[in-house]
Amino acid sequence: MNEALSYFLKLDDAVIITDTEHRIIDVNAKYEEITGHRRNDIIGFQAGILKSGLTPKRTYEQMKEALNDSRAWSGVFVNRKRNKGLWHSNITITPIEIGQSLFFIGIFRDLGTITEGTYVSEKRITKIQNEILKVLALSCEIRDPFIEEHLLRVQTLTKKFLKTFNAANEMMLTEDYIQQVVNASIMHDIGKSGIPEGILYKPGKLTYYERSIIETHPLIGVDILNKISNELEDELFRQEIIVSKSIVEFHHEKWDGTGYPHQLKGDEIPFEAQVVSIVDVYDALTTRRAYKDAWTHEQAIDHLQQQRGVAFKAELVDLFVEAIDASA
Ligand SMILES: [Fe+2]
Secondary structure, three states: OOHHHHHHOOOOOEEEEEEOOOEEEEEOHHHHHHHOOOHHHHOOOEHHHHEOOOOOHHHHHHHHHHHHOOOOEEEEEEEEOOOOOEEEEEEEEEEEEEOOEEEEEEEEEEHHHOOOOOOOOHHHHHHHHHHHHHHHHHHHOOOOOOHHHHHHHHHHHHHHHHHHHHHHOOOOOOHHHHHHHHHHHOOOOHHHHHOOHHHHOOOOOOOHHHHHHHOOHHHHHHHHHHHHHHHHOOHHHHHHHHHHHHHHHHOOOOOOOOOOOOOOOHHHOOHHHHHHHHHHHHHHHOOOEOOEOOOOHHHHHHHHHHOEOOOEOHHHHHHHHHHHHHHO
């Protein structure tokens, strides 16, 4: 062991030293104590053996980009201890040149033992966000006893639809975006909380005025989301709220410009709203409502196909049919 390197091992934080190929050169006593890995068992192996599979891929990409550029990098890793338990840590990796060789010195801070503030893992943040959005969506439509099943089906179908879309379009959508649309799809009708019950659940035909009142629900929904985002001012929710607003506001627009509330046409309608609109119509048709019986799957698909290029973008109807047939 190079003498200069041995100084790093005296630090009171867990330290790992690798070469530029990410092969483990050494770890210190603190590292052994926290992780349970003995230095003699891991020296010479790739640092990748410590991975848990739970650190987002982009974290490693950002790390490699910085290190290849000879820049230091900091981020959060979720690694596995020897006993298979998870270890959440903040690591700073610094490239250090000694003699003719370059080494990476990784210094870990264990996030499980921080004494001030709270560390919340990315996975847990996503879970909390989903739960909050779900509670919000359900409480806005609490008057409809079957709403929970409808909303969960919309989420499941939206996910299948987007995966099929992505497979057919060279994976142009990121996993993060897909998840945001799936999470936000549950919110599409929150504006119905502002519509009187007598109109919302009226069996039979609606009058012109009753229909006009129902058609305000996308804008009421946006209003609710604006109030939430003003209150929250939270970076964590910012992206989720943008996607949710788009779905809430535009899910009743139609491809031919005859929808509401803005009569947008074609691809003026945001993509995520076009997706949720098809899913929502399919699920509404195949579910029994106060004013109508449930349609069969075939009848609903038939209706969507008749609406190719009318209410919906033709290519999206085809992909939705493909997605739903694949899962049948
Ligand atoms: Fe709606």
